[in-house]
Amino acid sequence: MNGLMLQKQLLISSLIEHADRHHGDTEIVSRRVEGDIHRYTFRDCHRRARQVANALVSLGVRASDRIGTLAWNGYRHMELYYGISGMGAVMHTINPRLHVDQIAYIADHAEDQYLFFDLTFLPLVKAIAGRCRTIRAFIAMTDRAHLPQDSGIANLLCYEDLVEGHSPDYTWPDFDEDTACTLCYTSGTTGNPKGVLYSHRSSLLHTFAAAMPDALNCSARDVILPVVPMFHVNAWGLPYVACMVGAKLVFPGPGLDGQSLYELLEAEQVTFAAGVPTVWQGLLTHLEQGGLTFSSMRRTVIGGAACPPAVLRKFQDGYGVEVLHAWGMTELSPLGTVGAMKARHHGMSPEERHAVQARQGRAVFGVDMKILGGDGQELPWDGVTSGDLLVRGPWVVRNYFRNDGGNPLRIDADAHGWFPTGDIATIDADGFMQITDRSKDVIKSGGEWISSIEIEHIASSHPAIACAACIAAKHPKWDERPLLLAVKKPDAQVTGEELLAFFEGKIAKWWTPDAVVFVDAVPLGATGKVLKNQLREQFQDYLLAS
Ligand code: AMP
Numbered sequence: 001m002n003g004l005m006l007q008k009q010l011l012i013s014s015l016i017e018h019a020d021r022h023h024g025d026t027e028i029v030s031r032r033v034e035g036d037i038h039r040y041t042f043r044d045c046h047r048r049a050r051q052v053a054n055a056l057v058s059l060g061v062r063a064s065d066r067i068g069t070l071a072w073n074g075y076r077h078m079e080l081y082y083g084i085s086g087m088g089a090v091m092h093t094i095n096p097r098l099h100v101d102q103i104a105y106i107a108d109h110a111e112d113q114y115l116f117f118d119l120t121f122l123p124l125v126k127a128i129a130g131r132c133r134t135i136r137a138f139i140a141m142t143d144r145a146h147l148p149q150d151s152g153i154a155n156l157l158c159y160e161d162l163v164e165g166h167s168p169d170y171t172w173p174d175f176d177e178d179t180a181c182t183l184c185y186t187s188g189t190t191g192n193p194k195g196v197l198y199s200h201r202s203s204l205l206h207t208f209a210a211a212m213p214d215a216l217n218c219s220a221r222d223v224i225l226p227v228v229p230m231f232h233v234n235a236w237g238l239p240y241v242a243c244m245v246g247a248k249l250v251f252p253g254p255g256l257d258g259q260s261l262y263e264l265l266e267a268e269q270v271t272f273a274a275g276v277p278t279v280w281q282g283l284l285t286h287l288e289q290g291g292l293t294f295s296s297m298r299r300t301v302i303g304g305a306a307c308p309p310a311v312l313r314k315f316q317d318g319y320g321v322e323v324l325h326a327w328g329m330t331e332l333s334p335l336g337t338v339g340a341m342k343a344r345h346h347g348m349s350p351e352e353r354h355a356v357q358a359r360q361g362r363a364v365f366g367v368d369m370k371i372l373g374g375d376g377q378e379l380p381w382d383g384v385t386s387g388d389l390l391v392r393g394p395w396v397v398r399n400y401f402r403n404d405g406g407n408p409l410r411i412d413a414d415a416h417g418w419f420p421t422g423d424i425a426t427i428d429a430d431g432f433m434q435i436t437d438r439s440k441d442v443i444k445s446g447g448e449w450i451s452s453i454e455i456e457h458i459a460s461s462h463p464a465i466a467c468a469a470c471i472a473a474k475h476p477k478w479d480e481r482p483l484l485l486a487v488k489k490p491d492a493q494v495t496g497e498e499l500l501a502f503f504e505g506k507i508a509k510w511w512t513p514d515a516v517v518f519v520d521a522v523p524l525g526a527t528g529k530v531l532k533n534q535l536r537e538q539f540q541d542y543l544l545a546s
Pocket of ligand 1: 102130186302303304305327330334422423435437527
């Protein structure tokens, strides 16, 4: 017997409709590429998203057509989020930090019909314009006054002309909630990037889960600043969450340095911000150097890479900002776990709390996880035993776009499909998961595994070290041994021996790196992660040579 409740499809358009109706005068504030601050409301955004939808219809865009964006976090990008998906087309956010060949590849692979771009990315657009077979026109997200003359791009349109040239009279169509709404490619550090195609249903369910108190804990009393880019996994879903809960949104545009972020956080009285560790390190350095504090920020979610304990302590103990450590992936829309405390953690000492918070957190409702040993057997949740992390749930990828790479799922004995994350993790009795490594980064020394992340955390908590990366270097006896690459803080003095001595008593002796190499910088990829494959190429023979 079926239930007797109304059927309503879960559609992206319902989020902006809700925000307009119930939080119409709540603001969206953006630092623009043009240099100034722009502010308007959810009601304005909804009107312009409908104008976008009419403009797309006039351009001949049909349901399921892919429409590319190369853009910062800003109000025009937000209008596209809703205008494109709302009318039934697929918004394809492209990461401008990818290599130009990869950008051309994915725009072509996705068969993008139009490409919207912020002016910052004009050189990129010029570089790919002749190489994308399917793109009918490029739309510069600016007004006519700022439109570049002689851009060299034949089919260049002006966003403001296009949007303001169309009426806001538009009724969002109703369609099957399983319809695709957005497409995001993985960073592709090895091989070509693969497309993850989210549906309206998966995105709406993810939005409900992300907003929950033990997830990102968002409400109409929040002012949210997503530093995480809208071009990578939908800024962790925050443009959707803000509409669902009616939170004010603040977009940083291209201003991601410590000073620009701090000015915006303070001017707009931001309560909650989201970012990867490297961005927060820049902000914290700015605060330290200027002797500044936060007047409104209450919490921050940090993910995308392991949050160094030093960053956690500074935010929490130094500035009174609660840190939520989260883990996710492009393939998970992206949220998998969040490190919200349980009642039993009340009354813990700061040190004990930090140890819990250093883990990547508990699964949000909707995500199941398990860890498997090399023999495929499920491992215990004892906080010590580590294995391959697998997940499943309604916002976890089932297949990559165009079936790239074949079926990624592992089918268990009950015929359930599980997505192998490629991460190695432990899970404790409270369900707190901790990533010990990417499976390809783990250091296999004499058949035993050493966690590169743990070594990096210890190194980066040394007062003279700005950041550190630990890689597997070839070793004649043990196959692989840890080699530490470290970047010193400006003017700081420390020797390799002193840094290695700092590990004493903090980890098992045989985990201590064999050597330290000081470098000027470590290479970062398109989503703020250290490119360890590059470091391995450069340094894997270091111990053999020395
Ligand atoms: P991406 O799909 O580019 O967002 O990358 C996902 C990968 O980033 C995961 O599989 C992890 O390896 C890594 N990652 C994400 N969040 C964390 C975290 N909090 N700690 C450690 N690694 C993380």
